[in-house]
Amino acid sequence: MNNVTEQVYYVGVNDKTLDLFEGQYILPNGVSYNSYVIMDEKIAIMDMVDRRAAKEWFENLSEVLGDKQPDYLIISHLEPDHSANLSEVIELYPDIRIVSNEKLFGMLPQFFNVDIADRKVVVKEGDSLSLGKHELHFVMAPMVHWPEVMVTYESTDKILFSADGFGKFGALDVEEDWACEARRYYFNIVGKYGMPVQTLLKKAAALDIQIICPLHGPILSENLDYYIGLYQTWSSYEPENKGVFIAYSSMHGNTKQAAEELAKLLEAKGVEKVAIADLAREDMAECIEDAFRYDRLVVACPTYDGAIMPVMQDFIYHLKVKMYQKRTVGIIENGSWAPMAGKIMREQFEAMKEVTVLDEKVTIRSSLKKNNYEELEILANKLSQ
Numbered sequence: 001m002n003n004v005t006e007q008v009y010y011v012g013v014n015d016k017t018l019d020l021f022e023g024q025y026i027l028p029n030g031v032s033y034n035s036y037v038i039m040d041e042k043i044a045i046m047d048m049v050d051r052r053a054a055k056e057w058f059e060n061l062s063e064v065l066g067d068k069q070p071d072y073l074i075i076s077h078l079e080p081d082h083s084a085n086l087s088e089v090i091e092l093y094p095d096i097r098i099v100s101n102e103k104l105f106g107m108l109p110q111f112f113n114v115d116i117a118d119r120k121v122v123v124k125e126g127d128s129l130s131l132g133k134h135e136l137h138f139v140m141a142p143m144v145h146w147p148e149v150m151v152t153y154e155s156t157d158k159i160l161f162s163a164d165g166f167g168k169f170g171a172l173d174v175e176e177d178w179a180c181e182a183r184r185y186y187f188n189i190v191g192k193y194g195m196p197v198q199t200l201l202k203k204a205a206a207l208d209i210q211i212i213c214p215l216h217g218p219i220l221s222e223n224l225d226y227y228i229g230l231y232q233t234w235s236s237y238e239p240e241n242k243g244v245f246i247a248y249s250s251m252h253g254n255t256k257q258a259a260e261e262l263a264k265l266l267e268a269k270g271v272e273k274v275a276i277a278d279l280a281r282e283d284m285a286e287c288i289e290d291a292f293r294y295d296r297l298v299v300a301c302p303t304y305d306g307a308i309m310p311v312m313q314d315f316i317y318h319l320k321v322k323m324y325q326k327r328t329v330g331i332i333e334n335g336s337w338a339p340m341a342g343k344i345m346r347e348q349f350e351a352m353k354e355v356t357v358l359d360e361k362v363t364i365r366s367s368l369k370k371n372n373y374e375e376l377e378i379l380a381n382k383l384s385q
């Protein structure tokens with residue numbers, strides 16, 4: 001059995017067979033659906049798992065419960081990767097009471113055809129539930145992914161059950177850097193909701209938290225200031241690192257050549273970090289992550305059908321909906337007969353909050369010429385100031 005503390009158990013499941021999380025994000029190392037059980041005078045199950053992981057979850061659960069019956073099921077988030085087993089839980093544990101907030105109970109019939117009227121316990125901000133030695137305190141966290149989300153603070157062991165917050169891609173038996181896959185998870189899944197995350201961080205700052213138990217990824221019990229600090233940076237849309245991310249799309253290699261030439265110039269000029277990606281070949285979610293990670297971005301794209309390459313349009317669309325802001329953007333365009341890409345990309349970035357689009361644009365007419373090398377040098381100088 002997997003203890004978090006003396007009476008708190010991990011009963012979650014690793015999933016290494018899912019191809020795309022939320023139907024869109026690649027999972028090179030799988031994902032974990034985390035769930036916990038508090039074995040006190042009263043027994044509480046903290047969230048469930050995806051239906052794909054049901055069998056293993058029920059096995060984990062019954063190993064911890066033994067012949068005991070759970071008293072409460074706390075649901076902090078209704079998204080199906082955490083709630084899929086509700087009907088079976090009710091069937092298996094007929095006396096269990098379901099604890100959550102009004103908003104979640106309002107949405108619940110959209111997902112489940114179960115009557116829980118006589119077993120629901122509605123909690124709101126500041127409410128508590130005693131399990132005996134352990135005391136659960138409920139903190140509403142609307143839009144820390146979905147509108148019904150709440151987190152739960154257990155004040156005896158000082159655990160924050162943080163829902164999707166502090167979550168990460170990757171199964172728990174995989175050794176990998178936390179920040180890399182937590183950042184990709186954050187910006188692509190929660191990134192739009194920086195303000196609600198900030199609100200939750202303010203509430204969390206008032207709590208003495210020793211352990212964070214998220215719904216995905218590892219339990220965090222050391223160096224919590226590091227993780228909370230990253231969430232502070234990410235949710236306030238501040239760059240995490242100084243550096244330039246060059247995102248390019250190229251039809252015949254000429255725009256790619258310009259992007260790589262710029263990368264070389266920036267490195268030679270001592271820019272702290274230069275990252276470069278071919279948008280058509282790299283994981284889009286990783287590209288979104290890098291755009292948010294660094295303080296400067298360069299987009300390089302040919303004109304295509306009188307507009308821009310679809311993959312670049314997709315990239316900029318993602319940035320827009322994830323509230324990309326507070327950054328400097330440089331532009332490289334290519335066009336053989338009527339270059340439009342620069343204008344189109346500029347308009348879209350200028351519509352974003354506190355984004356400065358540099359005037360030092362590079363315009364390639366099909367392939368790089370002497371004047372383009374000069375323009376690249378000027379752009380590199382501006383970006384490395």
Ligand code: FEO
Pocket residue numbers: 077079081082145146164215216
């Ligand atoms: Fe992991 Fe928003 O669900």
